[in-house]
Amino acid sequence: MILAKVVGTVVCSSKNDGMEGSRYLLVEKTDQHGVKKGDYLVALDILGAGYDELVMVTEGSPSRETPLTVNKPCDALVVGIVDQVDENERVIYRK
Amino acid sequence: MILAKVVGTVVCSSKNDGMEGSRYLLVEKTDQHGVKKGDYLVALDILGAGYDELVMVTEGSPSRETPLTVNKPCDALVVGIVDQVDENERVIYRK
Amino acid sequence: MILAKVVGTVVCSSKNDGMEGSRYLLVEKTDQHGVKKGDYLVALDILGAGYDELVMVTEGSPSRETPLTVNKPCDALVVGIVDQVDENERVIYRK
Amino acid sequence: MILAKVVGTVVCSSKNDGMEGSRYLLVEKTDQHGVKKGDYLVALDILGAGYDELVMVTEGSPSRETPLTVNKPCDALVVGIVDQVDENERVIYRK
Amino acid sequence: MILAKVVGTVVCSSKNDGMEGSRYLLVEKTDQHGVKKGDYLVALDILGAGYDELVMVTEGSPSRETPLTVNKPCDALVVGIVDQVDENERVIYRK
Numbered sequence: 001m002i003l004a005k006v007v008g009t010v011v012c013s014s015k016n017d018g019m020e021g022s023r024y025l026l027v028e029k030t031d032q033h034g035v036k037k038g039d040y041l042v043a044l045d046i047l048g049a050g051y052d053e054l055v056m057v058t059e060g061s062p063s064r065e066t067p068l069t070v071n072k073p074c075d076a077l078v079v080g081i082v083d084q085v086d087e088n089e090r091v092i093y094r095k
Numbered sequence: 096m097i098l099a100k101v102v103g104t105v106v107c108s109s110k111n112d113g114m115e116g117s118r119y120l121l122v123e124k125t126d127q128h129g130v131k132k133g134d135y136l137v138a139l140d141i142l143g144a145g146y147d148e149l150v151m152v153t154e155g156s157p158s159r160e161t162p163l164t165v166n167k168p169c170d171a172l173v174v175g176i177v178d179q180v181d182e183n184e185r186v187i188y189r190k
Numbered sequence: 191m192i193l194a195k196v197v198g199t200v201v202c203s204s205k206n207d208g209m210e211g212s213r214y215l216l217v218e219k220t221d222q223h224g225v226k227k228g229d230y231l232v233a234l235d236i237l238g239a240g241y242d243e244l245v246m247v248t249e250g251s252p253s254r255e256t257p258l259t260v261n262k263p264c265d266a267l268v269v270g271i272v273d274q275v276d277e278n279e280r281v282i283y284r285k
Numbered sequence: 286m287i288l289a290k291v292v293g294t295v296v297c298s299s300k301n302d303g304m305e306g307s308r309y310l311l312v313e314k315t316d317q318h319g320v321k322k323g324d325y326l327v328a329l330d331i332l333g334a335g336y337d338e339l340v341m342v343t344e345g346s347p348s349r350e351t352p353l354t355v356n357k358p359c360d361a362l363v364v365g366i367v368d369q370v371d372e373n374e375r376v377i378y379r380k
Numbered sequence: 381m382i383l384a385k386v387v388g389t390v391v392c393s394s395k396n397d398g399m400e401g402s403r404y405l406l407v408e409k410t411d412q413h414g415v416k417k418g419d420y421l422v423a424l425d426i427l428g429a430g431y432d433e434l435v436m437v438t439e440g441s442p443s444r445e446t447p448l449t450v451n452k453p454c455d456a457l458v459v460g461i462v463d464q465v466d467e468n469e470r471v472i473y474r475k
Contacts, residue, residue, distance in 0.1 A: 001309070001327040001361055003295070008127070008182035010098070012151055012175030016142055016161050024096070024151070024175075026127055026182055032293070032311055032325055040127055042096040042151055047301055051184065056297055056309070056327055058360045061156040061251065061346040061441065065358040066301050073153045073160040073174050076096055079358050080297030080309075087293035087311055089336065103222070103277035105193070107246055107270030111237055111256050119191070119246070119270075121222055121277055135222055137191040137246055146279065156251040156346065156441065168248045168255040168269050171191055198412070198467035200383070202436055202460030206427055206446050214381070214436070214460075216412055216467055230412055232381040232436055241469065251346065251441040263438045263445040263459050266381055286404070286422040286456055288390070317388070317406055317420055332396055341392055341404070341422055343453045346441040350453040351396050364453050365392030365404075372388035372406060374431065 001056045001079065004029045006049050010042050018072055025049065025078065027057060032085050034093045043076040044069065054093065056080040096151045096174065099124045101144050105137050113167055120144065120173065122152060127180050129188045138171040139164065149188065151175040191246045191269065194219045196239050200232050208262055215239065215268065217247060222275050224283045233266040234259065244283065246270040286341045286364065289314045291334050295327050303357055310334065310363065312342060317370050319378045328361040329354065339378065341365040381436045381459065384409045386429050390422050398452055405429065405458065407437060412465050414473045423456040424449065434473065436460040 008026035015022075022044060029039040034054045041057075046068045049055050055078045063077035064070055085093035103121035110117075117139060124134040129149045138152050141163045150173045158172035159165055180188035198216035205212075212234060219229040224244045233247050236258045245268045253267035254260055275283035293311035300307075307329060314324040319339045326342075331353045334340050340363045348362035349355055370378035388406035395402075402424060409419040414434045423437050426448045435458045443457035444450055465473035 001329075001359070003327065008180060008184075008187070010127075010151060010175075010177060011179040011181075013178050014142055015151070015175035017174050018161065026180060032295075042098065044096075047299055056295060056300070058358045060360055062349060062358045062360045064157060064160065065349065065356050066303065069358075071160050073157045073164075073172055074096070075153045075155055075157045077358055079302050080295075080300035082295060083298050084296040085293060085311060086296075089293075092293070103275060103279075103282070105222075105246060105270075105272060106274040106276075108273050109237055110246075110270035112269050113256065121275060137193065139191075159252060159255065166255050168252045168259075168267055169191070170248045170250055170252045198465060198469075198472070200412075200436060200460075200462060201464040201466075203463050204427055205436070205460035207459050208446065216465060232383065234381075254442060254445065261445050263442045263449075263457055264381070265438045265440055265442045286424075286454070288422065317390075332394055341390060341395070343455045345455055347444060347453045347455045350444065350451050351398065354453075362453055364397050365390075365395035367390060368393050369391040370388060370406060371391075374388075377388070 006053050044074045045078040054082040101148050139169045140173040149177040196243050234264045235268040244272040289342050291338050329359045330363040334363050339367040386433050424454045425458045434462040
């Protein structure tokens, strides 16, 4: 999984994802400290992540492995809202 | 998912994709503003995306997760035509 | 999908791909004009693509989605022989 | 698979991975000598890998192929704790 | 598929790959001539590839598509031992 921050949203009226009300977030990849890297992707969100939150994103086929995304053409999913990151036994990020 | 603009088409008469009339688009990756990056791929389109439209593309296995692409050897699919992108609570792209 | 030109073949006598007579092509990635990029991969071919032909290659799991490749350990497949590529409403490649 | 060292943990209270008590590790990719490369990812751990251990990580869909991760939205899994690496017939890493 | 040379082995006593006696090889990616590139990965081997042999490696989900690797958390598999590579109608590698 990768870490990313929610920076915006992407709205498509014409789509074929088989989901009503799906919410696509524009997320910017970050390092483990939550520092943005300038590299963006669009991830489906079913957790209700908010603007500027640090999230954990699953890419590829495993994105389909939740009850709401099963058999959906989604290749990036927010699977967690990050509370804390530890590195070398120190807290380096806290929500 | 990634954002890309439709810049052309790719036509194959000899193919083994198991689909009649499949339409392959040449798309150029863009940033979230719709600015082209010079990086291209070929994506299957079943939405009818038009020339120069900003689209959302799913890559890999999840591309097969629509009624028309199930069990097809497709690794990139247009899943949405983008209407609007917001970043930092401002509209940065509108169709 | 990506575009590539057939530049050679790879022969393995000892293999565990579960296929008899499978034909592996050495292909070189190209841009949309068919200009080679110096980046190579090995793709399974069941279409009979010939030397120097421009082909469309599917990567990853979707390569298994043809009657001949189902349940085979193949991660790159020639899915089409390209006849024509259009960009910005002009023909930029013709077979 | 890739080699990586365990450098920390990522904690998410709000998540939709369908697992209770799942443990996410921050791992840093290494070369075959165990030397860190400055490139990080988050991997699910069900083996109990400890801080600074060299581990083998599977990426993508195959991460779901253990009894505990089947049908889970996980794209990176610790599949082994490395005891020894040999290169050119010499031991280059030992736990 | 990619080409790589067998340069060593990786041994894990604690693992959760669901296989007894699985053999993980350290392989170094090569170009089509068999020239090493300095880029390494760990691949499962069920063919018995030997030290310094040129092999063809399948990555991602398709690695699971052999009788021995089905439903295993393996993302790279040796699927062939290369006998010969031709490029531009000349033999450029022979075992």
